Amino acid sequence: MFVTRFAPSPNGLLHLGHAFSVLTAFDAARAAGGRFVLRIEDIDGPRSQRELEDAIYEDLAWLGVEWETPVRRQSEHLADYAAVLDRLDARGLLYPCFCTRSEIENALTAPHGPEGAIYPGTCREASADARAAQLAAGRPFARRLDLSAALAAAGPLAFVESGARIAVDGARLAAEIGDVVLARKDVPASYHVAVVHDDALQGVTHVIRGADLAFATPLHGLLQRLLDLPTPEYRHHRLMTDAAGKRFAKRDGAATLRALRAAGVTPEAIRARIGLA
Numbered sequence: 001m002f003v004t005r006f007a008p009s010p011n012g013l014l015h016l017g018h019a020f021s022v023l024t025a026f027d028a029a030r031a032a033g034g035r036f037v038l039r040i041e042d043i044d045g046p047r048s049q050r051e052l053e054d055a056i057y058e059d060l061a062w063l064g065v066e067w068e069t070p071v072r073r074q075s076e077h078l079a080d081y082a083a084v085l086d087r088l089d090a091r092g093l094l095y096p097c098f099c100t101r102s103e104i105e106n107a108l109t110a111p112h113g114p115e116g117a118i119y120p121g122t123c124r125e126a127s128a129d130a131r132a133a134q135l136a137a138g139r140p141f142a143r144r145l146d147l148s149a150a151l152a153a154a155g156p157l158a159f160v161e162s163g164a165r166i167a168v169d170g171a172r173l174a175a176e177i178g179d180v181v182l183a184r185k186d187v188p189a190s191y192h193v194a195v196v197h198d199d200a201l202q203g204v205t206h207v208i209r210g211a212d213l214a215f216a217t218p219l220h221g222l223l224q225r226l227l228d229l230p231t232p233e234y235r236h237h238r239l240m241t242d243a244a245g246k247r248f249a250k251r252d253g254a255a256t257l258r259a260l261r262a263a264g265v266t267p268e269a270i271r272a273r274i275g276l277a
């Protein structure tokens, strides 16, 4: 059975870009006679707000999207993600990172990737004694993936993107993402861990999402292999742009579904405007 999902983070109002994403996924589920799942990715701390989550439900219902209930809210499942991290840790694939943001910026040896700084590996190289001392001192730490160890443990990897088989290029992953944070200092989870866990738990067969997340798919394929999870098929759709060719972003108030609805725009007109009539 075809199962796809829309997984917004409630840290802003939905805009035309989200409408394109959710309707692309919802229409695909309908066309395949499959299921459509909505998931709230609310683990990125104070930016995720309950009112914004309610606004998501309201805007999606207005658009004509129907989803299964109960909706999974990631903030209610942190123990699941902690268990995933423990499994990776038990295989020696994580290490604690005590670096502050400014220490990382100062030590940078590579340009930033789509996720931010490519971590120079300082804490990966730390001696066992140094690590124990930091832990004993109670210094807060994030947990990073030891990417080269993870790639070696996983072996050759590939995933399916829009019907084509794509081999994962480890060197490219190292250059674009590197030793990524899988558990933040303040939240014992990360988007990458939660998304991989939840897609498998919810039986997602097709991940349909924006091209802005395509960089993360090889990492997700890697985590799926390490955790013995199935790898869904991926489709990264084009990103909606405004009249000036700029991507819609949370700051563009005029493109929010709220503002358009208040201005009398109908859901049918939204579909027409994003080319999904």
Ligand code: GLU
Pocket (backbone or CB within 6 Å): 006, 007, 008, 009, 041, 195, 208, 209, 210, 213
């Ligand atoms: N929560 C992510 C976002 O709002 C999307 C995750 C995904 O589709 O994989 O950007």
